[in-house]
Amino acid sequence: MAMQGAARQRLLVRLLDAAGVTSTGLLFAAACGASTTHDGPAVSGAGGGGNANSPGGGPILTAGSINLPPDIGGGPAASVPFLQTWCLPPLQASGGAAGMEAAGGVVGLAGENSSAGAGEPGGAGELNAGRGAGGNPGVAVSCPTREEASTQIENRGGLSCTEVQAVVSGPVLEAGQCCYDMLTTTSGCYVGRAFLVEDGFLKSTVRQGGDWSYGPSPSVSNLDQKTRQALAEAWAKDGLFEHASVATFARFAIQLLSVGAPARLLHETLAAGRDEIRHAELCFALASAYAGQPLEADCFPIGDQLKVDRSLPEIVTETVVEGCIGETLAAMQAAAQLELASDPAVVAALASTIEDESRHAELAWRVVAWAIRSGGSEVRAAAARAFAGFRPPSPPRIDLDEVSLESFAAHGRLTPEHARAVALDALDRVVRPCAAALLERHVMSESVAYA
Helix, strand or coil, X not given: CHHHHHHHHHHHHHHHHHCCCCCHHHHHHHHCXXXXXXXXXXXXXXXXXXXXXXXXXXXXXXXXXXXXXXXXXXXXXXXXXXXXXXEECCCEEEECCCXXXXXXXXXXXXXXXXXXXXXXXXXXXXXXXXXXXXXXXXXXXXXXXXXXXXXXXXXXXXXXXXXXXXXXXXXXXXXXXXXXXXXXXXXXXXXXXXXXXXXXXXXXXXXXXXXXXXXXXXXXXXXXXXXXXXXXXXXXXXXXXXXXXXXXXXXHHHHHHHCCCCHHHHHHHHHHHXXXXXXXXXXHHHHHHHHCCCEEECCCCCCCCCCCCCCHHHHHHHHHHHHXXXXXXXXXXXXXXXXXXXXXXXXXHHHHHHHHHHHXXXXXHHHHHHHHHHHCHHXXXXXXXXXXXXXXXXXXXCCCCCCCHXXXXXXXXXXXXXXXXXXXXXXXXXXXXXXXXXXXXXXXXXXXXXX
């Protein structure tokens, strides 16, 4: 833990400098473990303390001992629940089942991404939570329950940034799939810089191939199969997030150009994109070694999501969540991973990643500071709302039964509870003091300007 404390203090110094503020008092408070919140307890253990305003656990950003500006004390969450249709394969299907009432096709689903069936909504019979489709009385299915579906959606591939708030309707059968309308939120991946879009985030999927794998190989001879599988999945998921970060920085560069950002910020942004390519290669090299086969990212599902016509407040909001928070937490979690890791290949990969992620976090804070200077109170208010609205997600559910946790840590992986505890600690001792100092400094600048 001593290494993490030193890493935290070094990062805090760098980020304060990047934001254009330096405060001996803030550094002393962070080094001594003082909480920067007023109504939430200091972080302790995996779950954080929580309070009535922070259902995800842990304290929220509130006015406290470091005199946060008044408009940072509340505001909407950065990740707002939205209605989305999710479809899963049925548990089973059988022909000739009795007791199914035939009726008018697939039940129509709510939401802009859904489509109604040929018949009138509500006309299909139910059997084991499934519904008849297409007016065929001879086919029955069994769908996951709403609770089971929620768990599957949150655990896609073992780790997801999606949290299900409520299942509004379903299941209904559409094109052979069990579909549900769910209110979901997306936040807090903490790995790389997620490619955020209006309804969540984008990342690729894993496929066989070695074009995105380059780096040292870990020793796997003493690992059991369950542990190797868990390590392969964990590092492959990190690789996908790093892969998505390449697209994020490419989009960010275009956005910065569109608002007239200084050339030095573009230099750093394009360099960060190249860093993320290397991070993805390192992750997939590790994942491939644990899996025993070459793994890489498939095509990035960009579709029509490359939006660059953003205003300065919108760009700042995105930068706060993706960069000031996401990259800062990623750097601190990598430091926690490095403290436990012992495999030489993993240690080398993490050591490189920590420095890069720290620079990426500095870039984000530098961009926000420049944007506030350029855009004034409107941009500052957008940044304040983004900092105040961020809510860390609950720990993802990862099956670590029969996995050697000692080997898991030695190969650079944290349990979900440990990773979240590190994130909460970094929010409390790095992100919040930096945000408060940055925003307070610009309040003072505006006061002087209008005096």
